[in-house]
Amino acid sequence: MTAQDGDNMPKPETDWTTDEVQSSNYNSKALNAIFTSVDINMFSLITNCTSAKSAWDILQRHCEGSETVRRTRLRILTSKFEMMRMEESETVLDYDRRLWEIANEAFSCGDHISNERLVSKVLRSLPEIFNIKICAIDEAKYTSQMAFEDLISSLRTLEMNMDMQKKDKGKTLTFQTAGESFRCCPRCGHNICKNSVCLKSTNSGNSNADEELEPDDEEMTLESVQKLYEDLFEDWTKRNKLNSTLVKENTDLKAVVAKLEVILFKKDVELGHWYFDSGSSRHMTGSREHLIDYVEQNCGRVTYGGGAKGKVVGKGTLNVEGLSKLHNVLHVEGLNSNLISISQLCDDNLLVKFDKHNCEVFDEANM
Structure with missing residues (x-):
């Protein structure tokens, strides 16, 4: 749009046509897509751009370079x-x-x-x-x-x-029997070989293959191989039985540990042990004997950390020797722990102080 003095000035949005409004929306969407796709260094180059075309041209010149740069890169x-x-x-x-x-x-x-x-x-x-x-x-x-x-x-x-053929090129063994010997070859199968007197090694990559080893050190008959196999199999059987026994003992021990954990939880409740819990939203206990001014009521359910739920069957005031008389303590059916809620203490205008070894609670009078 041209002003009276001849200078160009933006056209007021109220005078835009439908096509101009649509083009402006497309430009805003494209510019936003470019802004959200580049890193902070690239964004600093185009932060003042008002059109997607100008931002794209700047990024293209920066990343691809000029025509001279592209020709040089192409030659390389x-x-x-x-x-x-x-x-x-x-x-x-x-x-x-x-x-x-x-x-x-x-x-x-x-x-x-x-x-x-x-x-x-x-x-x-x-x-x-x-x-x-x-x-x-x-x-x-x-x-x-x-x-x-x-x-x-x-x-x-x-x-x-070719890789498979290289792996197949291994050593062949010759074993002596009572009058003749046979050769075990991974490529040719089992071939009877006459006049073999001791263990031989054949390497397909060595021109001096079938070099005879010293009989005193490397002589091995079929009987000795079978005896070695039987000894190894017996040892493996013993180790397998021992492993099965250890696995069974480990399973039994885990079951004993699980039972002891249940007993310890029950002991905690019986002895009146209470725990400060930052994840609990309300004070709660599973024992009715810890509460006075008890009121039976169905207050819904509470959800534990593992996702399980417990039914609230009442509430009262805490009456345990050595502890303050906390109000609105929930009685949760089947709960195996006694929990003091940090959140509820703060809601009651109490000060909760933690250090390396202790957790202390004070009222407004610092008592």
Whole structure:
């Protein structure tokens, strides 16, 4: 809107059209969404903005930089992408994650790395152990149609198979029997082996495999292996029985402890022990004998800390030797403790003082 002196001035809200009111509401909602989504440092940059568009432009320049900055970042990312190689100790999944980090960052700078480009990059940067797979893909002439996710899945399958084969390459054992021996091989099964006189160790990764060990130190017959197994099984049986006994004793002890806790609670009530409770809203007891001026009435229920409820069957004045005559003490059916409410003491204008060892209550006369 233009004033009489030629200066621009805001249009009064009373003169706004329906479209202008709607546009103002949209702007306020968008500006509020931006304000609530940024941290305190970002907010200081846009705190004076009155339109969502101006706030967005400031954040875009701050986070993405100018066109020159974006081109520089894109050149650096392109160089990183071309120089990337999968390490020998790196898994396919880790290499895939590194590729996507660069691809996503390049996309934010305006460069979309195509599926064909990603596939070509992976095939050119794999270690030698994947050469068989690369040759198979090249022979099939399938690279232009292959999806990047399918290539990664295929490489991970090959990687898992190679890891499994490495684990299977273990030692084989030969045991002597009465005239012949047999070899237990995790890859080939059980094969009868003639003329074996002692325990042998075969390592598929060692050219000096089947090296014969010293008979005096490592000779092991089938009978000795069976005897060793029987001894170990007997020891395991004894330990298992002992463990079962200990578990049963532990269960019995827990049951005894639970019974003792119930007895101690009942003793507390019988002996008249009272506890200051900051979580209780009213004085309460489970024993009728502690109260005088008793009035039977149904005052509802009280809720304990664990969620259980107790029925209030009356109330009266506390009459316990050594304690003040507190009024409006609730009689709760089945309550196993005697509780003095800190909250109710304060409501009665009493002063409650705590220190490291004691809790003391004073009236207005400091008595």
